[in-house]
Every structure is written in C-alpha cells, then in structure tokens.
Amino acid sequence: MIPTPLIRPVKNKYMAYLLRKVVHLTFPEQYFTQFMGKQINPCDEAAYVLTFDFDFEKDIAAFPLLLDMLKKHDIKAGFAVIGKFVEKYPDIHKRAVAEGHEIINHTYTHPDNPHWAPDRFFNKLSYAEQKAEVEQAHEAIEKILGVESIGFRTPHYGNLHTESVYPILAELGYKYSSSTAACGYKGYGAPSLHSHGITEIPTGCSLHFPLAIFDSWNMLRKSNPFLGDDLLFIEEFEATIKVIREHDLFLTHYFDPYDIVENNKLEKILQSLTEHQIMTILYKDLV
Numbered sequence: 445m446i447p448t449p450l451i452r453p454v455k456n457k458y459m460a461y462l463l464r465k466v467v468h469l470t471f472p473e474q475y476f477t478q479f480m481g482k483q484i485n486p487c488d489e490a491a492y493v494l495t496f497d498f499d500f501e502k503d504i505a506a507f508p509l510l511l512d513m514l515k516k517h518d519i520k521a522g523f524a525v526i527g528k529f530v531e532k533y534p535d536i537h538k539r540a541v542a543e544g545h546e547i548i549n550h551t552y553t554h555p556d557n558p559h560w561a562p563d564r565f566f567n568k569l570s571y572a573e574q575k576a577e578v579e580q581a582h583e584a585i586e587k588i589l590g591v592e593s594i595g596f597r598t599p600h601y602g603n604l605h606t607e608s609v610y611p612i613l614a615e616l617g618y619k620y621s622s623s624t625a626a627c628g629y630k631g632y633g634a635p636s637l638h639s640h641g642i643t644e645i646p647t648g649c650s651l652h653f654p655l656a657i658f659d660s661w662n663m664l665r666k667s668n669p670f671l672g673d674d675l676l677f678i679e680e681f682e683a684t685i686k687v688i689r690e691h692d693l694f695l696t697h698y699f700d701p702y703d704i705v706e707n708n709k710l711e712k713i714l715q716s717l718t719e720h721q722i723m724t725i726l727y728k729d730l731v
C-alpha cells in the first residue's frame with residue numbers, strides 16, 4: 445500500500461515533478477489503482493469517454509477517416525472544435541454531429557494557433573477577451589452546426605488553463621469543462637463539481653504513467669517522450685483499459701486526430717474498447 449498522503453493531487457510544481465519521477469520509476473501500477481480507486485465513478489461500471497482536439501489543418505485532414513473508424517466500431521466521441529475551423533470546414537463538422545458525436549467548445553481561434561492567434565495565450569487574455577473566445581465559438585457552433593454546446597476545453601490545458609473561465613462558462617449556461625489533468629485534480633480522474641456550478645472532467649492518465657496525461661504528445665512526440673513507440677503506446681492503452689475493467693473505473697482521454705489515425709493506432713484503441721466491453725459514453729450524458 446502506498447501511504448495515503450502521497451495519493452492525492454499535488455499543486456506545487458516542483459513537488460509534482462519529483463513525485464512523478466519517483467512514482468513512474470517505482471510503483472506506477474499500485475499508484476494508478478489507488479489514485480483512481482479514490483474516484484467516485486459516475487457510472488455503475490467501467491466507463492470511458494474518448495475525445496479528440498482539432499487544433500490544426502492536419503487534424504481536419506484526418507477527420508473523415510476518424511469518423512469512418514468510429515462509425516465502423518459504433519463508438520461515439522467528443523470533439524473539441526475551434527470556431528474558425530467550424531466556419532472554414534462546415535461539412536465535416538456537420539457530419540460529426542449527424543453521426544451522433546458531441547461538440548465541445550475549444551475557443552474561437554485556439555490561442556496560440558499559428559494561423560489565427562500566434563503569440564496569444566488563453567490565460568494571458570483579459571476576462572473580456574476570454575469571454576469573446578468562448579462566446580464566438582459557441583455562436584459559430586450554434587449557427588453552423590445547429591447544436592448548443594454545453595462543454596468547454598481550454599486550449600493546451602494545464603499551463604494555459606485559468607480559473608477565470610468558470611464564471612464565463614456559467615454565464616453562458618455551460619455545464620462542464622474538461623481542461624485539467626487527472627493527476628493534478630481533486631476528482632481522481634472522475635468528474636467533480638468545480639466552481640460556479642461547472643463540473644470539471646479531468647483528462648486521464650495510464651497505468652504505468654499515472655502522473656502524466658496519456659496523449660500522443662506526452663507519450664510519443666515531445667523530446668524525451670514517455671514511450672516513443674506506437675506499439676508501446678497501444679500496449680499501454682490496453683493494459684490501462686484492462687485495469688479500468690477489473691476495478692470498474694471511469695477514464696477519459698483526448699487524442700490529436702492526425703496522430704492517432706497514423707499507424708492504425710485509433711483502430712487498435714477502438715478494438716480494445718470493444719474487446720474489453722468498456723461502456724463508452726459522452727460528457728453530456730454525465731452532467
């Protein structure tokens with residue numbers, strides 16, 4: 445058993461870094477099971493929410509293939525989309541809605557997107573500018589796709605996430621945000637009420653890296669990635685899903701579309717969810 449004081453989200457950056465190093469090198473599986481075991485699973489059984497962030501043109505290019513795969517496996521997902529892309533590529537976004545996927549507001553320009561918002565950072569914007577980013581995306585989604593978004597995700601999560609977004613979301617009638625990391629958040633990987641009536645649904649980790657976000661950036665792309673290999677990435681996903689099943693846990697991940705369709709990774713992830721009979725749901729069904 446790992447001592448209880450260690451199994452809780454750590455805010456101090458240096459302490460969090462140290463703990464991550466030690467845990468990942470020593471007892472990651474036990475940590476994962478104990479940490480996630482403290483969550484209140486909103487579903488009665490193992491449940492998983494699959495989400496994607498469409499940040500770049502290359503993500504839009506992967507969109508049709510991604511939709512085909514989800515359709516083949518009959519799995520619905522959440523798509524964090526930016527208003528500018530909804531305006532530029534309405535048809536593919538409309539197809540996503542028609543096929544039953546959930547649209548998550550990911551701001552209008554996705555600061556610091558190189559096309560429209562270079563050198564702008566969400567947490568550095570004024571309250572009015574942040575509000576305009578959320579509001580304009582909301583309007584584009586509503587006008588073009590005919591759906592009212594109730595969920596938000598901060599561009600780039602963690603470092604660029606800011607508490608000031610919660611009153612903005614509440615004002616606009618939003619129900620949830622999914623902008624934090626499971627390892628740094630009080631919900632232990634499950635949804636929990638944050639502030640201003642907004643539920644925060646933290647993005648999840650994996651069995652051998654419980655103190656990192658399990659995404660293609662951390663696992664494969666950044667310099668010195670945790671895994672650095674597509675096969676290991678799939679193995680890690682599988683191992684995690686097995687434990688989720690065994691312990692009836694709640695887990696959610698996000699992936700970059702262009703990255704996850706490459707080398708059949710998404711196909712294998714979807715197969716794994718089906719094989720292990722994991723219930724897949726949408727954020728909007730949770731809140």
Ligand SMILES: [Zn+2]
Nearest residue numbers: 497499599600
């Ligand atoms: Zn993004």
